[in-house]
Amino acid sequence: MSISIIGFIGYGAMASLMGQNLEQAGYEIIAYTPSGKGHGDADVPMLASPRLVAEQSDAVILCVPDDAAENAALHGPDGLLAGLREGQLVLDTSTVSPEQADNLATLLGERKVEVMDTPMSGSTPEADKGALIMLAGGPKETLKRARPILDCIGRITLHTGPAGSAARLKLVVNGIMGGTLNIIAEGIAYGLAAGVDRNVLFDALQELAVISPHHKRKISMGKARKFPSQFPTRLMSKDMGLLMEAARRCGVPMHGMAAASQNLAASNHYHANEDYAALIAKMERDAANR
CATH class of the missing domain: 1.10.1040.10 (N-(1-d-carboxylethyl)-l-norvaline Dehydrogenase; domain 2)
Structure with missing residues (x-):
């Protein structure tokens, strides 16, 4: 599955800077936030639910503050899981517990969705310049597919091992x-x-x-x-x-x-x-x- 549309779950200070760099690389960006309002680029369409983001994206980037926010976005009739399709790619840039990362890998694996935990090292200055250090946990084959995206938002990607290792x-x-x-x-x-x-x-x-x-x-x-x-x-x-x-x-x-x-x-x-x-x-x- 080729990737041209990337959907964000969470579009705050870090995600919006990543989104800008992805837009400059030619990707189309859509997003969801609980408030219905994003940070930064006003031209990014803000959708009404994580499910809609999943249904309208080729790849999804999670960028939420904690386990609770991630679970709220994943579950329910309008959650991300309800809209994901087999073969999609999900990258979780959030800093969550190891157990949360393991659980996400299991849930998405059952749906035959490719997933990596990809938290970043760096703050807004690095995100603005596309100079984050990206940590990537998951299969090498998935990393190969994800690398063009990660290369737009980071200066280097470190493969840390299996799912959950980056978290x-x-x-x-x-x-x-x-x-x-x-x-x-x-x-x-x-x-x-x-x-x-x-x-x-x-x-x-x-x-x-x-x-x-x-x-x-x-x-x-x-x-x-x-x-x-x-x-x-x-x-x-x-x-x-x-x-x-x-x-x-x-x-x-x-x-x-x-x-x-x-x-x-x-x-x-x-x-x-x-x-x-x-x-x-x-x-x-x-x-x-x-």
Whole structure:
């Protein structure tokens, strides 16, 4: 089955940027969101249900915030499952639990629909440039079919193994991001409380090779005390929770990740829709009395 029409389930900040890059590559884009409104390109038709998206698409990209949103889109008379056809391709770019990824592979496999879990690493700046790193779990044959789509939205695609493997690796990636940001925020809080000049502290951290470019962006937000939402705190906090539960199931102790998860959960109370770098501001207020 050739692919010319791609349907999105969820068309928020990340999905709309992916959609724009796919449109520029010649694909036609349609979408569904629970609100009936998309983000970004007003020319993308917003359909009334996931079922309609499935019925009118050659391939479907899921980009929803969590397991509950994905299940709501999948099931029921107007759900995605009701409209999918044998031979269609489904790519799940959402960050969901490993169990959710496994369940989706089973459900779609029973319908002879090709599916891969394809979460991305990167935020809105990378999505805008088509420079995301795409993780892909599923059969190599399915990846071959999906690669032209993934190449439009990412600079590289890493085949992680069988279905569900990409979902698991994504939790590793986001855990490292959240855990590292927590360490940075704690270090900044100590430096400020100890009397280090604020500008000197933030500027010095920008020069260190041990801090990634991603986290240097977060430090810049912290210095400016402005946190435009490239990766909302509510989503990072959710992902840390998924990682903690997945690690518990595997019997893996995660003491450092647990501390980061708790701090991000507390930050989420105040900064849910701001970038997760707002943890720096929370630590600055709480620990350094600023």
